[in-house]
Amino acid sequence: MHRKILRLAIPNIISNITVPLLGMVDLAIVGHLGGGELLAGIAIGTAIFNLLYWNFGFLRMGTSGFTSQAYGRRDFAEAFRTLFRALSLSTGIALLLIALQRPLQVGILALMNGSDSAEELASQYFYIRIWAAPATLGLYALKGWFIGMQNARTPMWIAIIINGINIVASLAFALWLGMGIGGVALGTAIAQWSGLAIAILFLIRYYGKLFKKEFLRNTFIITALRRFFNVNGDIFIRTICLVIVFTFFTSASSKMGDSILSANTLMLQLFTLFSYIMDGFAYSGEALAGRYYGAGNRSMLRRTIGGIFLWGAAVTVLFTAAYALFGEAILAIFTDDAAVIAVTRQYVWWAVAVPLSSFAAFLLDGILIGISRAAVMRNVMIVSSIIFFAVYYLLVGTLGNNALWLAFIIYLSGRGVGQLLVIRRL
Structure with missing residues (x-):
C-alpha cells in the first residue's frame, strides 16, 4: 500500500x-x-x-x-x-x-x-x-x-x-x-x-x-449527467467559499497596513509550500480511494485511508519542526527588508501552526473526492467559512492581526475535524 x-x-x-x-x-x-x-x-x-x-x-x-x-x-x-x-x-x-x-x-x-x-x-x-x-x-x-x-x-x-x-x-x-x-x-x-x-x-x-x-x-443520459453535475456543483460551491476566505484574508491584511500585508503574504508562502506537498498525497488518496470504493473493496479502502494519514502525519511533523526551527530563515529568502522581517517575527509562530491545523483537511478532501462525496466537502466548507468570519469579527477589535490568523487556523482545523466526523460514519 x-x-x-x-x-x-x-x-x-x-x-x-x-x-x-x-x-x-x-x-x-x-x-x-x-x-x-x-x-x-x-x-x-x-x-x-x-x-x-x-x-x-x-x-x-x-x-x-x-x-x-x-x-x-x-x-x-x-x-x-x-x-x-x-x-x-x-x-x-x-x-x-x-x-x-x-x-x-x-x-x-x-x-x-x-x-x-x-x-x-x-x-x-x-x-x-x-x-x-x-x-x-x-x-x-x-x-x-x-x-x-x-x-x-x-x-x-x-x-x-x-x-x-x-x-x-x-x-x-x-x-x-x-x-x-x-x-x-x-x-x-x-x-x-x-x-x-x-x-x-x-x-x-x-x-x-x-x-x-x-x-x-x-x-x-440524464441520470449520469445529473450525478456528474451534482458532484461538480458541490465542488464548485466549496471552491467559491475557499476563494472568498483567501481573498478576504488578503483584503483584511491590507486594511491593517502595508507592513502587516507584507508579513501575512510572506507567511502564506509557508502555507502554500506545505499545500503543494500535501496535495500530492491528497491526489493519491483520490485515485486509490476511488479505485477501491468503485471495486467495493472496503478493506483496501480502509488501508488506503490509514496509509494516506500515516504519510500525511509524518510530513506534517517534518514541516512543523522545520517551520519552528527555521521559519524566520525561510521567510528571509523572500525579502531582505528589515522592517518587514521585524513585523513577520511577531506573527511567525502562527505559520508554525499551519501544518498541524490543515493536513487533515487536505487529505480528507482527496478521499471524499475519490468516493464522490463532494456534498460533505461543501457543507463542512460552508460551516467552517462562517466560523472564520465570526471569529475574525468578534476578536479583531482586541487582537488585530492575531485575530485574523486565529480565525484562519480555526477554519483549517474545522474543515479537517468536520470531515473526519462525517467520514467515520461513511
Whole structure:
C-alpha cells in the first residue's frame, strides 16, 4: 500500500511544484523588460487568471473521482464517458469565458485596484491569454482523468513540458521579438495549447487500444449527467467559499497596513509550500480511494485511508519542526527588508501552526473526492467559512492581526475535524 501511495504522490508533488512556475517565469521575463509598471501589470494579469481558473478546479477533482471508481470496477466504458463529459463541460465553460472576456476583464480589474498604467498592461496580457482558456480547462479535465486511471506520471511530464515550452516561447516573443508583455501572454497561451496537444497524444498512445466508439453512446443520459453535475456543483460551491476566505484574508491584511500585508503574504508562502506537498498525497488518496470504493473493496479502502494519514502525519511533523526551527530563515529568502522581517517575527509562530491545523483537511478532501462525496466537502466548507468570519469579527477589535490568523487556523482545523466526523460514519 505504501508503495502505491508514493507511486502516485511523488509525481503529483512534482506536478504541483511546477504550477507556480508559469507565473514565476512570466514575472522573471517581464522583470528584465522594464520598470515597476510592467511588473505590476504582469502581477495583476497572472492574478486575474489564478482567480478565474481556481473556481473551475472541479473539472479536475470531479473527473478524478468518477474515473477512479470506474477504474476500480474495470468499467473502461464509463471511464471514457467521464472524460468526454468533462471535456465537453470544460469546452463550454471556456467558450463562455471567451465570449464574456470584456465584462470579466472590467469586473476583475475593478477588484484589483491597480494604477491606470498597470491595469492597461494587465489588459494586454488578459486579452491574449484568455484565448488559451479551452486548453487550460481541458488540461484540468485530462489531469483528473489520468490521476483517476492511477497514472500520475503522465500529468507530471505534461506539466514539465508545458513549463519548458513556456520559457522558450515567452522569451522568444517578449524579448527576442520585442513584443513585451503581450509576448509573455502569447508564449503562455502557446504553452497551454501545446500541453493540451501533448496530453491528447499521451491519451491516444496509452489508452487508445481501450477505447471503443460505442463507449460514448450513453455519455449524455440524464441520470449520469445529473450525478456528474451534482458532484461538480458541490465542488464548485466549496471552491467559491475557499476563494472568498483567501481573498478576504488578503483584503483584511491590507486594511491593517502595508507592513502587516507584507508579513501575512510572506507567511502564506509557508502555507502554500506545505499545500503543494500535501496535495500530492491528497491526489493519491483520490485515485486509490476511488479505485477501491468503485471495486467495493472496503478493506483496501480502509488501508488506503490509514496509509494516506500515516504519510500525511509524518510530513506534517517534518514541516512543523522545520517551520519552528527555521521559519524566520525561510521567510528571509523572500525579502531582505528589515522592517518587514521585524513585523513577520511577531506573527511567525502562527505559520508554525499551519501544518498541524490543515493536513487533515487536505487529505480528507482527496478521499471524499475519490468516493464522490463532494456534498460533505461543501457543507463542512460552508460551516467552517462562517466560523472564520465570526471569529475574525468578534476578536479583531482586541487582537488585530492575531485575530485574523486565529480565525484562519480555526477554519483549517474545522474543515479537517468536520470531515473526519462525517467520514467515520461513511
